[in-house]
Amino acid sequence: MAIKIGLAEVNAPFTGQRYLPYSIGCLQAYAMYKLEEPQAFEFLLPVFDQIPVKEAVAQLWNADIVMFSSYVWGERLSLEYARVLKHLRPSIGIVMGGPQVTYYSNSKMPWTLKYAQDCSKAYLAKHPFIDILIRGEGEQPFVSFLENAYGDWGKIPSASFVKDGAFNHTAQCERMPSLDGVPSPYLEGTFDPLMSGYPKMQWIFTLETNRGCPYQCSFCGWGTEVHKDVLRFPLGRVYGDLDWIGQHKIPFVVVGDANFGFKHPFDEDRDIEIARYMVEVKKRYGYPNAYSIQAAKNAAERVYTIHKILHEVG
Numbered sequence: 001m002a003i004k005i006g007l008a009e010v011n012a013p014f015t016g017q018r019y020l021p022y023s024i025g026c027l028q029a030y031a032m033y034k035l036e037e038p039q040a041f042e043f044l045l046p047v048f049d050q051i052p053v054k055e056a057v058a059q060l061w062n063a064d065i066v067m068f069s070s071y072v073w074g075e076r077l078s079l080e081y082a083r084v085l086k087h088l089r090p091s092i093g094i095v096m097g098g099p100q101v102t103y104y105s106n107s108k109m110p111w112t113l114k115y116a117q118d119c120s121k122a123y124l125a126k127h128p129f130i131d132i133l134i135r136g137e138g139e140q141p142f143v144s145f146l147e148n149a150y151g152d153w154g155k156i157p158s159a160s161f162v163k164d165g166a167f168n169h170t171a172q173c174e175r176m177p178s179l180d181g182v183p184s185p186y187l188e189g190t191f192d193p194l195m196s197g198y199p200k201m202q203w204i205f206t207l208e209t210n211r212g213c214p215y216q217c218s219f220c221g222w223g224t225e226v227h228k229d230v231l232r233f234p235l236g237r238v239y240g241d242l243d244w245i246g247q248h249k250i251p252f253v254v255v256g257d258a259n260f261g262f263k264h265p266f267d268e269d270r271d272i273e274i275a276r277y278m279v280e281v282k283k284r285y286g287y288p289n290a291y292s293i294q295a296a297k298n299a300a301e302r303v304y305t306i307h308k309i310l311h312e313v314g
Helices: 022-034 053-060 075-088 113-126 139-148 192-197 235-247 270-285 300-311
Strands: 003-008 041-043 065-069 093-097 132-134 159-163 166-169 203-207 252-255 290-292
Touching (some): 003 022, 003 053, 022 139, 053 075, 075 093, 113 166, 132 139, 203 235, 235 270, 270 300
Parallel strands (some): 003 041, 003 065, 065 093
Antiparallel strands (some): 132 159, 159 166
């Protein structure tokens, strides 16, 4: 029988709309693309909203393993879902990843592998119902975890766990050297069952055209050492995601780039061209109605041009 994988990414609602759970969607799409035997796993409908603990536990009850992607607005609920699940079903596997795991600490130390390991040790000690933590970018470690879930956890990169009473940390996984070939969860149909299960739900789309940030602002976790290089998704994938937005009549889009309007090496006007394609999609389908953009730093003219392009079509 297939191993049942429960997924949870608890997001905050916004004006009655709900975010499609992009992070865990990326993990699932990448896993289905990379696993040698994807049919050995069955992915259940994800928990994506701030629902009562009883409802979340019921939805995740039949899972063999539950993967949580945790960020600040969903951390406390995610932890409570996991705690109750583990209490009621001790055999269920609890995996936790996301920014709250990677950067958990009360200190202001710069990010290093030692720092991440110390954070993971503190997190596991505080939340002993978690079986394993995944630090940093999740796609590659998630595939490795699925391949070794019932085997040797020492083979899983970027992992922290307790074995025989001792804390264990595996080597940090290198970032993917390129985003070419990384599948889009939207275009792969990853969210189709979820959207069919909630036909009246109004969804928010997260658009990721690149990953990384060259800056290291002290107030922000984006520009850590592990994320300073900016990697770009192929324009074909970006344009495909934009078409998907229009075809599915998504009203609101959050652009997940740290610096939209960034001066990309060898392609300075890439984000301007993406903005122009956003306009084409709007004209063709009538959607979306709004984009939320984190504008690039130190690129005032390019950022102004992008906003002018979008503003002119409302």
